[in-house]
Amino acid sequence: MRRRSRRAILGGTMAARPVIAAAVSRALSAMGIDVDAASVHLERPARRDHGDWSTNTALVNAKALGRPPRQIAEELAEHLRTDPPPHLASVEVAGPGFVNLHLTPGWLHDTLAEVVGEGEEGYARSDIGAGEKVQIEFISANPTGPVHVGNGWWGAYTDAMGRVMTRCGWQVHREYYVNDTGGQIRALGESLLARRRGDAVPEEGYQGEYVAELATDYDGPEELEAAGRWAAQRILDNIRTTLARLGMIFDEWYSQASVEESGAVRETIELLKSKGLVDEEDGAVWFRSSRLGDNRDRVLVKSNGDATYLAGDLAYHRDKFLVRHFDRVIDVFGADHAGQVKSLTLGVQAMGVDPGRLEVKLGQMVSLVQGGQTGRMSRRAGNFVALDELIDDIGADATRLLSLMSSLDQAAVLDLDLVRSQSMENPVYYVQYAHARIASIERRRVERGIDRRPLGDVDLSLLVHDRELELLRSLEELPDVVAEAGRDRAPHKVTAWVRTLAGTFHGFYHDCPVLAETVADDLTQARLWLVEAARVGLAIGLDILGVSAPDSM
RNA sequence: GCCCUCGUAGCUCAGCGGAUAGAGCACCGGCCUCCGGAGCCGGUGGCGCAGGUUCGAGUCCUGCCGAGGGCGCCA
Structure with a gap:
């Protein structure tokens, strides 16, 4: 009204x-x-x-x-x-x-009125998601060690994907699949117990120092499974804390062990069996996925009785689609898990689910350069760079923005030495500085006792400077950028926009004084509203990215 | 060998099939009596190669070359 x-x-x-x-x-x-x-x-x-x-x-x-x-x-x-x-x-x-x-220029003055009229909540929203319930599963790093930089890289990206999709009308549910069962948990337990005894960690175990630290706290039984589960729980707590530092809050931490214990794995296998796609061979239970076009069949239950990762994952996806009825599921895996995609998709299809409802995104590997050396991180070898370490060095905002600079399909190179040494030159400061300048203008305005008159009493047609119009052009594009980023699951498009907006604002700030005595009152009023519009746009963009918008730096 | 992703400026990355391909860093040169110089302005410099589709290709298709990833009763 x-x-x-x-x-x-x-x-x-x-x-x-x-x-x-x-x-x-x-x-x-x-x-x-x-x-x-x-x-x-x-x-x-x-x-x-x-x-x-x-x-x-x-x-x-x-x-x-x-x-x-x-x-x-x-x-x-x-x-x-x-x-x-x-x-x-x-x-x-x-x-x-x-x-x-x-x-x-009147069309851009209309834009200004629209931006400040709709505000942070209303401007640049879209309903292309149409209320669809979408579950996004990401990170899902095994609780056998701290999350590393690669996990945070894709994690921040996907988290922002969720944010932009939310703004576009999807109902987003974020989940982390906790792989807390099976051989790796026993291996973790074995490593923990070895450390406690002061023995060497087995070659196939986890060599990282964090295991030794955990071992000093462990006073449970000398039993692989129990020790492994205890350690996994502790590690998971730390992972949760680390991810929260980057603003990643999950709606659900979904335990594989609970899936197995609930009987869901057995039920899922039964479901596939009823389709004539499951049988036994060599003491193992097989999913005959090759009949659906896979290049080979896959084992669901090993001859030692353990369910495979695939079996648990299929049970999990059965739960997503057939029990909890998500309209759409987006899985974001690292490219090193590409081998899972085919069988998972075929399994879901075999359950009678339209495979178009499952989107599997693969984040290409992030290579880290440190001390001039490029290398893959290995959790087992214990030579990864912990996400916490990077956040300590360059901060949560820079960590997020860096990962949101490039597409998921791009195998990014992160030069840690460069990022650390240039932390003051980081792109994040460029955009945050724009926001701080806006806040600074507002502080000055209040100090000088200048009122900002109601928009209806302000003559926006005075905004004709190229810098002013360029800034408005940027703001005018935001709704399209947001919708596109949501549609394409590509939040880095918002990053590009935010940097452009910051650029147009800095240009405006440089050439168009707002509060200087030489500026006529009416122009000051119009520019104050322009600054407010820029603030709204920047705040929306940064909120989608999960990067803070500081009033001073 | 087969499958997936990627080859854009010296480096790191953008670029809904549109007109003269952008940004940051690096390098060269300018700009603070005036709301924060963590800023602004200018300059050097680029679509791996070859075909094809199209009025129009960095973008789509095919092949080649190069890089990363995958092809386990590991996850």
């Missing part, structure tokens, strides 16, 4: 894209071409002299219409001149048949 009346006062603050798309659609329909507004392709040209918005409809439809694209474009332009969208300054045909629309 309040919002509606405010919009009326402002003369409407509709987002630009749909309004322009509607105008193009009307023009096309006047030409006898039926394209609904939703499918009108509009883009923001990279070059300013190509206008504020551009459409390639003439190019796309040329073949079907059997007419030269430039001719169609000219006609389209003419119709847009007769029945223009708001703020239209001029239309021109360019290149092979683009129709470029030049708008007056």
Whole structure:
């Protein structure tokens, strides 16, 4: 109600894209071409002299219409001149048949009003998720040692993926699958007991110092399973603490042991058996996945009676889809687990679940450079770099932002020496500094007793400086960036946007004083609102990334 | 051998099939009487190779070369 009346006062603050798309659609329909507004392709040209918005409809439809694209474009332009969208300054045909629309700055002033009107909660939201229940499983590192930098790398990325999907209307549930059973737990127990006795740790055991530290606390029985479980529990507590430092909070820590104990593994095997896909051979129980297109069959129960990882994982996914009824499941694994994907997907499909509901993302390996050496980390060898160590060195914000700079598909290289030495030059400071400057302007405003008048009483048309308009252009793009990042499961697109926004803000800050005495009152007022809009946008972006937005640094 | 991912500036990475490919770091040169110089402005420098699809390819397809990962009754 309040919002509606405010919009009326402002003369409407509709987002630009749909309004322009509607105008193009009307023009096309006047030409006898039926394209609904939703499918009108509009883009923001990279070059300013190509206008504020551009459409390639003439190019796309040329073949079907059997007419030269430039001719169609000219006609389209003419119709847009007769029945223009708001703020239209001029239309021109360019290149092979683009129709470029030049708008007056008013469209960006509308953007400003929209940003501050919707605020941090409302601006740049999307409903493309349509309320779909999605479970995201990530990290799931085995509780046999501390989480390393690679875990945090994908973890922060996936956590932000969850945040951006939440903003896009998905109901996100985060889970960590705890592999707390089987041979590795016995190996952990064996290593712990060896350390307690002061013996050498077995070659196949866990060599890390953390095992020795745990051993001094262990006063349980000399029994592999018990010792292993005890150690795993302690390690898991530490993992939880470490991940919380990076702002990762899970809705559920799902224990494999509990899956096995509940009988779910047996039930899952029965389910697959009822499809005629399970039988025994050589004392083991097999999933005949090759019949579904796998390159070989897979063991579900080993001849020693232990369930395989696959069996537990299938039971877990049966629980996700058939018991808890998630609409969609996203698993984020490291690329070193690529071998699991095929059999897991086929297993899920065999259960009668549409495999399209399962998205398995593989995070490519992160290679660490330290002391000029590149190397893979090995938990068993104990030579990994602990995530806690990196956070101690460069902070949680920098750790998160670094991992959110590149795509999951990119095998990133992290030069620890460089990152540590350049921690003050880190990209995170660039964006946080912009936020701190905004807060600083606000502090000065209050100090000087300057009121910020209601938006309706401020003349935004005074904002015509290139720096001001560039800043508004960035803000105008945020809703599209968020929707795209959610759709593509690609939160790093938000990182790119945040850096751009920080850049446009710094440029504005440098050239456009807000509170200086030389600035007229009306302009100060308009710029104060522009600064507020920048604050809103930056806060939204940083919140999605899980990076803090400090008021001072 | 087969499968997956990736080859973009000296380095680390961006780049919904659009027009003259961007940023940070590094290097060179400018800018603080004025809201925070952790900033701004300018310069040097690049799509692995070869075909194909398209009005248009860094982006899609094929092949080759190179890098990483996978192909266990490990997880």
